[in-house]
Amino acid sequence: MLAVAVLAAGKGTRMRSDLPKVLQPLAGATLVERVLRCCDSLQPDRRLLIVGHQAERVEASLAAHHGLEFVLQQPQNGTGHAVQQLLEPLQGFKGELLVLNGDVPLLRPETLRQLLDTHRRGGTAVTLLTARLEDPSGYGRVFADEEGRVSAIVEHRDCNAAQRDNPLVNAGIYCFDWSRLAAVLPLLRSDNDQGELYLTDTVALLGSALHLEVEDSAETNGINDRLQLAQCEQVLQERLRRHWMAEGVTFIDPASCTLSDATHFGRDVVVEPQTHLRGACRIGDGCRLGPGSLLENATLGNGVEVLLSVVREASVADGCAIGPYAQLRPGAELAAGCRVGNFVEIKQSKLGAGCKVNHLSYIGDAELGENVNVGAGTITANYDGVRKHRTVIGAGSKTGANSVLVAPIRLGERVTVGAGSTLTRDVPTGALALGRARQLVRENWSGPQTGTTPAAPAS
Template sequence: MPVSLVILAAGQGTRMNSDLPKVLHKLAGAPMLHHAMQAGASLAPERVVVVTGHGADQVAQAALAYDETCLTVLQAEQLGTGHAVAQTLPVLEGFSGDVVVLYGDTPFIQPETLEAMLEARARHAVVVLGFDARDPGRYGRFVTEGDRLVRIVEYKDATEAERAITLCNSGVLCADAGLLRDVLGLLSNDNAAGEYYLTDVPALAAARGLSSGFVICAESETLGINTRAELAQAEAAFQARARAEALDNGVTLTAPETVFFALDTHIGRDAIIGPNVVFGPGVTIESGAEIKAFCHLEGCHVSRGADVGPFARLRPGAELAEFVHVGNFVEIKNAILDEGVKVGHLTYLGDADVGENTNIGAGTVTCNYDGVMKHRTRIGKRAFIGSDTMLVAPVTVGDGAMTGSGSTITEDVPAGAIALGRARQVNKPGLAVKLFERLRAIKASKGKA
């Protein structure tokens, strides 16, 4: 059965005390919205629809950044979850299959849980995700009979007996698309909150002689984020899980509690990650690579056998081939380093291509920006770039070429050539002594004044 995914992301999140829409606050380096989209993507949905409201343009832009094929619809007034899903009906016109409703501020729903909901849909017209709450608080409660969900009652509308129920509603729902089209227009806002609840769908299905079911997941999966404190707790929970998964997958973390992962970090088996390493979005570390202490990486790829750091920074577009060495206080941005390249220390390589087995001396800089545009530096195979070389792009250094230390290279260097771009040294015997004596005298006279 085909699946369409609906993600509700219209809320303002007033308790976040922020101008930023709640679903765009970052968790593990990515907007919360992306976490929900990633979970839903495991179902290979035919259509993905994100319901926007507060900060609609920003939310739509973030949704399209994750999935350029997704659709967005505007909920101009936030009149409840049922009203929000109703806004998606025009773009779901003609779709026949299951609709899964997720929430942009509930980032931890697992793909396995969604699969279980789809399996339960084979037996019921509607399936809702529930959890046994340690403290049910103000959650909606499930009223059940066997494996059937009779109805969901909101806390504000519940009797004392119903409030004693600990099986609570997560809000995540799976239903037949045709049924949703039929019943969403029948929702009533005759309740304590004056809203159109999606939770009324099971009762409306029952009125048609259709059954509803439920799936139970761990309470941790249903964590919704409404405050900065809850966001911090969610970050801690994500990192703890990511570290445990990395260790289980054969990654060495020498100080696990100090390593921070992003939502899409990929690390191969037998890689070694040192203390205080931070992964931003878009990082892949292949098997057998080593990232040493105090490195920051984002948008980069590190191949087998390469080593990075300590105190190195890899920025977006950094591509390190096998057995590349990037040492301390080196920054790489939008640069491709071929196999065996060595960049020992104190160097910036931006917008560059470096051929295999080339050595980059300390203090080398690719001067890639002219104040308006970026330009590329190309260095061939087995070249030797002397320490403190300034490579003023666009410039090419050929295979096997060398630059003298302290050179400023503004013209292409042929293969096999040595390039010297510095002034001739001139020694003035005794002049240093005279100069120091003069400067000390000036300093002394100023002290007496």
């Protein structure tokens, strides 16, 4: 049997944040979510999260993770003290305990699988993950022989000068034989520089330990401050871009673009510079995104173009063109072949196939049939100051420039709205609708008479 425990009790003082460190976002997911996802493929029998600082907030953020057990560490007195809190919930458990850190989010599932396999083959009480760093400052040093048998782990601040020259460091990731670990956990002592109970001290107490050196040391990067958070973001973004380029996506300037790991691309997608995808975006084959576009929880069909625009929680079918400078807000749904042009905003509205909204328009809480042509400056006035109301425009209708449709209102099919009209009543199919003041012209107009000579125009 396998149990996984994630240490997530720390405050993260150096983050300078009201948000618990493990809830800091990284490429669209929190640090602790990334750690939990990493071990999903191992199919553990038990999953435990050791919480402390803002425990209720951390638990609430993970409410969707069914079967996760929360264990309170109060006060927080080191990693050894954290794992001591498992003695009661894991009483009688037989098997391995994998200990992960909630602020080490770049581990790959295959690395954890290799750690678990190494531990099972080695038959030792504990197997720990290590990394070799050019600058090991701040990390505990691991001392081992050529066969990987560990003799000691010494925390950085407890190292002497010679020990600090050792580049092999403890990544803080362990696989224990739980029964043997449970027997020595009560023996931990706090006679060290920090006055805390170190989980690393169990290695000496257990007497037999192996280490597995990770090939890519970036996997073990921990996060203690904003700089390290940014560094991890860079690593993760590079991984994501490399993955999708291998799957047939073109990035014109990869370093200028960011993705979430919930983004999925089809083939032959082109991503122009300064384009960013957040949340669960689904991008179809042959799309062209950017430059300068933002997509968040967006679904795009095949052959969609998004130029210098924002698409948030919207659905766009095949062959549509968005932008430049358009915004699709949550609830926008475009059928195939629609065109949404410059300075157009669409919100909570459905556009039928072939609709065109090319210029300077706001379409909110509306439903447009097929092949509706929305003239420049058309507004659906959907808000009466208290409630939102819907506008329905039938297929084949067209609105003239600077039209205002005051909802609730329904236009039939093949309706023509004259330019400059403000409509407040329904219009039947096939009608022409005009709703504007009569034009007044006074010939030979000399302007207001003030009794003074008009000032000469400025040159």
